[in-house]
Amino acid sequence: MEKQGRSEMEIIPAEPHSYVKLLKVNREHLVTHIRNTQCLVDNLLQNDYFSAEDAEIVCACPTQPDKVRKILDLVQSKGDEVSEFFLYVLQQLADAYVDLRPWLSEIGFSPSQIIQSKAIVNTDPVSRYTQKLRHQLGRDSKFILCYAQKEELLLEEMYMDTIMELVNFNNESLGSLGSLACLLDPSTGVLNEQGETIFIFGDAGVGKSMLLQRLQGLWAAGQLDTGLKFFFHFRCRTFSCFKESATLCLQDLLFKHYCYPEQDPEEVFAFLLRFPHTALFTFDGLDELHSDFDLSSQPDTSSPWEPAHPLVLLANLLSGKLLKGARKLLTARTGTEIPRHLLWKKVLLRGFSPSHLRAYTGRMFPERAMRQHLLDQLEANPNLCSLCAVPLFCWIIFRCFQHFHDAFDSSPQLPDCTITLTDIFLLVTEVHLNRTQPTSLVQQNTRSQAETFRSGLGTLRSLGQVAYGGMDKSLFIFSQEEVQASEVQEGDLQLGFLRSGLELGLGGDQQSYEFLHLTLQSFFAALFLVLDDKVGSQELLRFFQEWAPPEEAAAPSCYPPFLPVHCLGGRGLAREDPFKNKDHFHFTNLFLCGLLSKGKQKLLQHLVPAAALRRKRKALWAHLFASLRSHLKNLPRVQSGGFNQVQAMPTFIWMLRCIYETQSEKAGRLAARGICANYLKLTFCNAYSADCSALSFVLHHFRKQLALDLDNNNLNDYGVRELQPCFSRLTVIRLSVNQITDSGVKVLYEELTKYKILTFLGYIARILEECKGLTHLKLGKNKITSEGGKCLALAVKNSKSIFEVGMWGNQIGDEGAKAFAEALRNHPSLTNLSLLPVLLEPEQMLARPTLLLPASNQPGQGPPPGRVFVASRIQWHLYRRRKESRMGPAAECISENILVMTRVILKGSVFAPFAKISKLHGSHAYQKVITSATGPPVFGKCDGDPLIQNQITAKGMAQLADALQKNTGIMEICLNGNLIKPEEAKVFEDEKRIVYF
Structure with missing residues (x-):
């Protein structure tokens, strides 16, 4: 049976190892399908199978079929080894002899080891043109021009994948793309099988051009689809440069205006026309195409040889009328639309996600300390961080940070060249304005910012x-x-x-x-x-x-x-x-x-x-200073603990930011003079750690001692570091609920022990050893670990002045809790302690009271004579989670801990003779245990209900009821607002101490 694409003659496989006969019986098939004779001659010469005279004889033949016949005659005359090598060349240079692939597969050709050791030279025009394209694209994609067109950087060091999202015609998400190779994957995101254009769009600076440049680099390195032989890249704006009367054919557009083949351009172009699916075109920036040329006045063209205006060629390439089957990538800014019938896929670039940003930071700043410092700054300023979602902005911000870091390292003081938000936006503006600058082959942009x-x-x-x-x-x-x-x-x-x-x-x-x-x-x-x-x-x-x-x-x-x-x-x-x-x-x-x-x-x-x-x-300036003075003057004041306390508002934070933006020391001094209070309360002001820079900028000019309350903000460790210039003025500092870790503790210790003037501190361990008058220590709900907890507990144990410790809501764990239990033993001054580790699992909740009672006190014994007992006011914080609560399973822990509290309080400590829990309530999630040296401890009045409005089920209710059978001290448990149906609650109506309505 005849095979498609072959000659009329039937192909007859030869006997094993009879390659001469194989060439003889398939002679006409080979003559018909071998179009490249130069490659065969070059390789036969390279391996000494042909002499120079043989090559001259072949070249003297008038037509291509005659040259093939002459090569076959000479090869067959030289025996089986040369014939086998001839077949090996056909097999190895698949692009040059693409029509012979089925035949070579059918005859099952497998070369011997001797033949496989021979070197093959690829002088095929298509292969050589592909090689030239790879070299050109690899060179052009290696560097990227950045920062107002003033410097070149390695793309490999700069590029980072952004969020690539497949969307439908209405820009609704179809899922994300994992890699650039997925752009060409026909199995996902295809909107129109007849379309041939992948449309990539996104905002300015989001990385569209860099994506195409990266794609070029991957193809040049052979890391993209191996079936692609051609890669043509154009910027759409160049099509605006042609005059309205200009015409050229497709071959001239590709070869004369992009990359010219060094050998047999007609053969290369013929291959492209025959196999258009081996070509990939990229057109960057459709929105930058500006021309008065009226496409509607020009007919479409489907002929690759017919001259037409370049814009007509572009339109017909995108539509598939030219080189149908070739894949095209087109980029444009958000808001640009192209006809749906052209689309094969539609991809939206969204910039950097938080994980992309962290990875990009690691690439730009390999040094760990410097990288962490930058991430801290970005966390400190959410508005700056949001700008970093745009890769161009991100790069500019990183370069500003590099400049700042270098200047900071050169001096122990804050550098005069501090980069402000205004500096960053001026750089952003400069970069975009320079987009209009013409580029030069030998000269980069040298314009100054002015x-x-x-x-x-x-x-x-x-x-x-x-x-x-x-x-x-x-x-x-x-x-x-x-x-x-x-x-x-x-x-x-x-x-x-x-x-x-x-x-x-x-x-x-x-x-x-x-x-x-x-x-x-x-x-x-x-x-x-x-x-x-x-x-x-x-x-x-x-x-x-x-x-x-x-x-x-x-x-x-x-x-x-x-x-x-x-x-x-x-x-x-x-x-x-x-x-x-x-x-x-x-x-x-x-x-x-x-x-x-x-x-x-x-x-x-x-x-x-x-x-x-x-x-x-x-x-x-006049308005700024009058505003600050008036703002502080009109705020409500409280006289407390010897302080003239003022509660500032978020407006004050913005005022400080503006003063800091001026970078004027005079402005900072004048602002400091306007602060007419010695206790500045900035709680719940939504202050970020970057605001600590502004705060320090002003407060380090404050000439008197000052108390500073920064509880319940977003300062973190970076904010603590930024407060360093004003620590010499502070007698009180509160830092609860600010995401501070042990790293921030180290900064506080190193700074505050220099001055030893602190009397009230939100958190620190060894400062207690240095600041002998310290009475309060508070830093609740931060990120202090067991190591920090143990250091702190040791300092508390050795302090003779500490009166109150607030460490609730940290992550000190069992080790830290045990350390505090030891610190509490017979302490001479500590009366107030708040220490619930809120991040414990449900089975660990409420078990901490057993750790905090001194085991040395025997049941029935009172407190040591002459002093207040160690736990005279201990706040037992019963952790509460509301809507997202896991109190359902935690109910089991509570029921067990009712017994624990009974056992420990009534049998294992000085509370044994008289302690009584009256209610398990408390909207502030705690109950106060009050004990004095002369009277029995009393469980204070409850302010609300820690168990209401959680997710406790009937199962938890049953377990609580069972626990109450063994506990006569608790008089009431309120379970209102939980996941308990009225009919389920009726089962426990005999237990009067459980309230549910």
């Missing part, structure tokens, strides 16, 4: 006007009319500050725009206020009125005359909606302070008249 901003002044003003107009109305999405009204040019839209989308309106889908990041809009709004000469003092300070909470008093009459009364309270915009999120206003104020700082004058003097700049700076 030159870049001066040349882009029109762009900055128009974008700033859009940002300011929206900020004034709390508007973050802009219509096309609003953007055009601000004179934003088409080129400005391509810089990456704005992203486009579709907004549903009454008139149908309309083009809309928004800034890439909310803080970017705040930055441009502040930039507009600085750059626009028409902005007066009152308008400059427009958004500072958003500082004042509704309850603050009106501004005092001592304010400068240009300040509106409602700037610091009173009847103004601040009273309209007390729940409105005002961060965008606060960031605008912060950037305004940064832009008008002394350090930015060198840049701004090229953009703003000197007189206007001086006027705006003077107005800002």
